[in-house]
Amino acid sequence: MESTIVKAxxxxxxxxxxxxxxxxxxxxxxxxxxxVMGPSGCGKTTFLRxxxxxxxLIPNAxxxxxxxLNNEDVMEMHPIFVRLKIGMVFQRPNPFPNLSIYxxxxxxxKLNGIKLPKAEKDxxxxxxxxxxxxxxxxxxxxxxxxxxxxxxxxxxLCIARAVAMEPEVLLFxxxxxxxxxxxxxxxxxxxxxxxxNYTLIIVTHNMQQAARVSDKTAFFYMGxxxxxxxxxxxxxxPSDIRTQNYITGRFS
Amino acid sequence: MNTDRVGYKYRIGKNIGFxxxxxxxxxxxxxxxxxxxxxxLKAGITKINWHFLTNLPKPVGESGGGIANALVGSIIIIAxxxxxxxPFGILxxxxxxxxxxxxxxxxxxxxxxxLQGVPSIVIGIxxxxxxxxxxxxxxxxxxxxxxxxxxxxxxxxxxxxxLLLLPDSLREAAFALGMPFHRVILKVIIPCGIxxxxxxxxxxxxxxxxxxxPLLFTAFGxxxxxxxxxxxxxxxxxxxxxxxxxxxxxWHDLAWGASCILLIWVLLLNIFxxxxxxxWKVQL
Numbered sequence: 001m002e003s004t005i006v007k008a009x010x011x012x013x014x015x016x017x018x019x020x021x022x023x024x025x026x027x028x029x030x031x032x033x034x035x036v037m038g039p040s041g042c043g044k045t046t047f048l049r050x051x052x053x054x055x056x057l058i059p060n061a062x063x064x065x066x067x068x069l070n071n072e073d074v075m076e077m078h079p080i081f082v083r084l085k086i087g088m089v090f091q092r093p094n095p096f097p098n099l100s101i102y103x104x105x106x107x108x109x110k111l112n113g114i115k116l117p118k119a120e121k122d123x124x125x126x127x128x129x130x131x132x133x134x135x136x137x138x139x140x141x142x143x144x145x146x147x148x149x150x151x152x153x154x155x156x157l158c159i160a161r162a163v164a165m166e167p168e169v170l171l172f173x174x175x176x177x178x179x180x181x182x183x184x185x186x187x188x189x190x191x192x193x194x195x196x197n198y199t200l201i202i203v204t205h206n207m208q209q210a211a212r213v214s215d216k217t218a219f220f221y222m223g224x225x226x227x228x229x230x231x232x233x234x235x236x237x238p239s240d241i242r243t244q245n246y247i248t249g250r251f252s
Numbered sequence: 253m254n255t256d257r258v259g260y261k262y263r264i265g266k267n268i269g270f271x272x273x274x275x276x277x278x279x280x281x282x283x284x285x286x287x288x289x290x291x292x293l294k295a296g297i298t299k300i301n302w303h304f305l306t307n308l309p310k311p312v313g314e315s316g317g318g319i320a321n322a323l324v325g326s327i328i329i330i331a332x333x334x335x336x337x338x339p340f341g342i343l344x345x346x347x348x349x350x351x352x353x354x355x356x357x358x359x360x361x362x363x364x365x366x367l368q369g370v371p372s373i374v375i376g377i378x379x380x381x382x383x384x385x386x387x388x389x390x391x392x393x394x395x396x397x398x399x400x401x402x403x404x405x406x407x408x409x410x411x412x413x414x415l416l417l418l419p420d421s422l423r424e425a426a427f428a429l430g431m432p433f434h435r436v437i438l439k440v441i442i443p444c445g446i447x448x449x450x451x452x453x454x455x456x457x458x459x460x461x462x463x464x465x466p467l468l469f470t471a472f473g474x475x476x477x478x479x480x481x482x483x484x485x486x487x488x489x490x491x492x493x494x495x496x497x498x499x500x501x502x503w504h505d506l507a508w509g510a511s512c513i514l515l516i517w518v519l520l521l522n523i524f525x526x527x528x529x530x531x532w533k534v535q536l
Contacts, residue, residue, distance in 0.1 A: 083430035094421040097534045098443045108429040111439040
C-alpha cells in the first residue's frame with residue numbers, strides 16, 4: 001500500500017472574495033498523526049473542512065485545486081462518499097440529542113438507513129466505545145440519551161461515532177478546546193491508540209498539544225502552509241522565521 | 253458611603269412599589285380569561301350531556317336537541333384543513349430555516365407574515381371566489397381550504413423558529429457522517445425539533461377551531477348532519493353565530509352549550525400542547 005493517504009495539490013479555498021487557503025500543497029502519510037497549527041484565522045480549520053468537503057456547506061464558500069485520497073480526487077467524488085471515508089470530530093461535542101448512547105455510536109449506519117443485524121450492531125458499538133475508552137463508563141447506560149454524559153465523555157462518544165464508520169482518515173477540529181484538562185488528557189491518550197488504525201489530522205490552537213500528540217506538524221499562517229515537517233524538527237529547529245516566531249510566542 | 257445620602261429608604265420603597273405594580277398587572281392579565289371561563293362554563297355546562305352531543309338541533313318550539321351536526325362538521329373541516337396545511341407549513345418552515353438568506357426565503361417569509369395579518373373574513377371571501385363559485389355552491393371543503401390558509405403562517409413560523417434554535421453543530425454532525433440532505437432533515441432536524449413543530453400545529457388547530465368569518469360564505473352551515481364535504485356543513489362557530497343571534501330561548505341554550513364545548517376543546521388543545529412540548533422536548 002502506498003504510504004501517502006491524503007495529498008493536497010494547489011488547494012485554494014474562498015469565502016466569497018476572501019481567499020482563506022492559498023495554494024496549499026501537503027502530503028500526509030498513512031497511520032500518522034498530523035497536527036495543524038497556526039494563529040486564529042490562518043485557514044487551518046478551513047483546510048481541514050476542505051478535506052471532507054464540509055467547507056462547501058457554508059453559503060458562498062468555494063474551493064479550487066485537488067485533494068487526493070488514495071490517489072482519487074475527493075473534489076470529483078460525491079461528498080457523501082468522501083464523508084463516509086473521512087470521519088470528522090468537531091470543536092464542541094455534538095452527539096445527537098434525540099438518540100441514545102447506543103444509537104449515537106451507530107448513527108452513521110442507522111441514520112443512513114443501512115440495516116445491520118443486531119449482533120453486528122452490538123459488536124460495532126462495543127468495539128467503537130472500547131477504542132475511545134468509554135465502554136467501561138457507559139456499558140450499563142447504553143439506552144440513556146447521549147446528552148446526559150459529561151463534556152469529555154460526549155466528545156469521546158463523538159469520536160466513537162466517527163470510528164464506528166471505519167473511515168480511513170479522522171479529522172479533528174480543535175477537539176479539546178471545549179474540554180477540561182482531565183478530559184483533554186484522556187482524549188490525547190486516545191490519539192496514540194487511534195493512530196494504529198487511522199490517519200489523524202488534528203487542528204489545534206495548543207502548541208503543547210501539537211508537540212505531545214503529533215508525528216508531523218503543519219504550520220499555517222495567513223492562509224499559507226508555511227512549514228510542514230516532523231514535529232520534533234519543527235519545535236526544535238524550525239526553518240521559517242514565522243514558525244519560529246509563532247512557537248516562541250512572539251505572536252499568536 | 254453613608255446610605256442616607258442616596259435616599260436609601262426612599263429607593264427601597266420605590267423598589268417594593270414597582271414590584272407590586274408588575275405583580276398586580278400580571279394578575280390583571282389572568283382576570284379576563286377567568287371571567288370568560290366562569291361565565292361560559294356557568295351558562296353552558298348545564299346544557300351539556302350525552303343527548304346534547306349526539307342529537308341534531310330541534311326546530312323552534314321543541315325543547316332539547318343537540319349539536320351533533322356541528323361537532324361532526326367541525327371535526328371534518330378541521331381535519332381536512334390540517335391535512336392540507338400541515339405538510340405545506342412544515343416543509344415551508346424547513347425551507348426557510350435551511351435557506352436563511354436566499355431570495356425565495358426572503359419573499360416567502362414576507363408573504364407568510366402578510367398572510368398572517370390578512371383578516372379572516374377576507375380569506376373567506378377569497379375562498380368564496382376560488383372555490384364556492386367554481387364548484388357551484390357552498391361546501392365543507394371550501395371552508396377547509398379557507399381555514400388551511402389561516403393555519404399556514406402559524407405552522408410555518410413556528411417550524412422555522414424551532415429549527416433555527418437547533419445548533420448548526422447538529423447539522424454538521426449529520427453531514428460529517430455522510431448523510432444526504434433529505435436524511436439530515438428527516439432523521440435529525442425534524443426529530444430534534446418535533447416538540448416545537450407539534451406545538452405550532454396544535455396551536456394553529458386551536459386557533460382555527462373558533463374561526464367563524466371564513467366559514468360564513470364557504471361551509472355556510474347546515475341544520476342537518478352532513479358528512480359530504482362537497483355540500484354545506486355545520487360547524488360549532490357557525491352554529492353559535494346563527495343560534496345566538498336568533499330570537500329563541502331554546503336556541504340560545506344550544507349556543508351556550510356549543511360555546512362551552514368549543515371553549516373546552518380549545519383549552520384541552522392548549523393543555524395538550526404544553527404536555528407534548530414538555531414530554532417530547534429534546535434536551536440539547
